Amino acid sequence: MNGGHAMDRDKRRAEYATGLKAEAERRFGADRAKVLGPMIDDTAGFMAEVAAFPVDADDAPAFYAEPAS
Numbered sequence: 001m002n003g004g005h006a007m008d009r010d011k012r013r014a015e016y017a018t019g020l021k022a023e024a025e026r027r028f029g030a031d032r033a034k035v036l037g038p039m040i041d042d043t044a045g046f047m048a049e050v051a052a053f054p055v056d057a058d059d060a061p062a063f064y065a066e067p068a069s
Contacts, residue, residue, distance in 0.1 A: 009052050017044035 020040045024033035033040075050061050060066070 009048050012051055013044045013048035016047045017041055020044055 017040060020043060021033060021037065024036050024040060028036070046061070046063055049063060053062070055061055
């Protein structure tokens with residue numbers, strides 16, 4: 001059962017990554033978009049996680065860590 005949710009999340013992550021990479025290429029050019037690829041992939045993963053596990057407006061997502069003061 002959980003496999004379906006993981007596949008949905010993976011599919012959503014891939015869709016987000018595709019869109020973000022296309023926008024990065026449009027805005028910054030192919031070379032810079034390629035360099036930004038790992039960061040874009042991470043961001044797509046975070047977006048998919050938030051979509052799968054929404055949080056209240058006052059709560060931070062699980063992957064977010066406050067900087068040490």
